[in-house]
Amino acid sequence: ERVLDRGATAVAHPNIALIKYWGKRDERLIIPYVDSLSMTLDVFPTTTTVRLSPAAQADSVTLNGTPAAGEPRQRVIAFLDLVRELAGRTEPAAVETRNSGPTGAGVASSASGFAALAVAGAAAYGLDLDPTALSRLARRGSASAARSIFGGFAICHAGRGVGAAADLGSYAEPVPVPEFDPALVIALVNAGPKAVSSRAAMRRTVETSPLYRSWVISSKADLADMRAALHRGDLEAVGEIAERNALGMHATMLAARPAVRYLSPATLSVLDGVLRLREDGVPAYATMDAGPNVKVLCHRADAARVAETVRGAAPGCSVVTARRGPGARLRMGAE
Ligand code: PMV
Structure with missing residues (x-):
């Protein structure tokens, strides 16, 4: 105390x-x-x-x-x-x-x-x-x-x-959903700071993007579908919904005036790699935030294969494989 x-x-x-x-x-x-x-x-x-x-x-x-x-x-x-x-x-x-x-x-x-x-x-x-x-x-x-x-x-x-x-x-x-324990393969294609802060980019999107309202509407449906998919432990559905929701978010930004574009050529190469994985029967799905880095959701057993594909798609990028982690907590006596 x-x-x-x-x-x-x-x-x-x-x-x-x-x-x-x-x-x-x-x-x-x-x-x-x-x-x-x-x-x-x-x-x-x-x-x-x-x-x-x-x-x-x-x-x-x-x-x-x-x-x-x-x-x-x-x-x-x-x-x-x-x-x-x-x-x-x-x-x-x-x-x-x-x-x-x-x-x-x-x-x-x-x-x-x-x-x-x-x-x-x-x-x-x-x-x-x-x-x-x-x-x-x-x-x-x-x-x-x-x-x-x-x-x-x-x-x-x-x-x-x-x-x-x-x-x-x-x-x-x-x-x-304690039993749902996938891998998230993170491709750091560019670890530098972003050009536009998410705060500024959001404001511009809300104020100027004609696509924003429709994404808000589709996002509600995505959330309901996502909850059901998570409770089923259905990785393919979770991944598909996450990918479409993220691409829709980036579409709202691309339609902002002026456009906010976080996705880079390396991002798109990784997305191509993810598509190839799916064509080869490996369930892998991408999501991107306010930056060019790609996070690929997959089964833990496929994480090494996914990481290898991502490295091949964006040479020089660093790849980190994550899993679900703990909540925030106090660290006692470790000042
Ligand atoms: O809370 P912020 O300002 O870091 O917003 C980030 C928003 C996204 O990462 C793009 C999406 C999300 O829900 O985390």
Whole structure:
């Protein structure tokens, strides 16, 4: 307890959405337009320590050992302000984050980052929150972070209404399918930071893309189909639905004005490889987020073959095979 008085360390893993979140109906509260459903991974954890520093003048934020500046720093400070408001506290904090995966490359670093910050920040400031409340809090950092509070598969509700009602209704919860344990082969075709932030790209899509509304509608049907497929443990259906939902999301961006295009030639080569695998009878399905990297869902027994195909399709890319991973948690006594 005395240790938690001064600081807390949390670990969280990224998640990859099989039904995507894209677009906010409230930018301040970070309320999505659509429900989303994801798999939390067992790779690329983020470890975050929040230490209260009552004597300091301001918060300090370091990312992988380097002082953070600009927008990333501002987002962490705004998040701490929210935690302090909820806790009725005012002391500044020192935040140290280590991200073992690529940052800002469409591999969900903001999901693991804000999930870890929510868990560590709540503990450091003495807030006793249940997982639903932690998920709601993490959402205020990045909506995808709401899902990384939970391990395995999780659904994030977009919530209804506006203001406080929307805030209350928008959180993630687990989708209990313990026997569904596929592989996700991640092809890092470009691990550098993205050219357009997902935040800016979403706003442009919502405001200018004539395809956005129809994707929101089809996404509802995709989610219902996805839940049924997950409960059946039907990898082929899960993969088909995830792939069509992701391609539809990218179509909304391509139709934005000006277009947002995250997919690169290497992305398309990997997608061709995935098609060849299916032609050869290997169930493999692709999903892409706000970046060129491709995540390929397949049976664990096929993961090595899928990884080999992906490497051949995009020479020089690095390939990491993930499985379902754990939810965000406090690390005791490891400051
Ligand atoms: O929460 P953000 O800003 O990292 O949004 C990311 C959204 C996608 O990764 C593209 C889709 C999703 O649901 O994770």
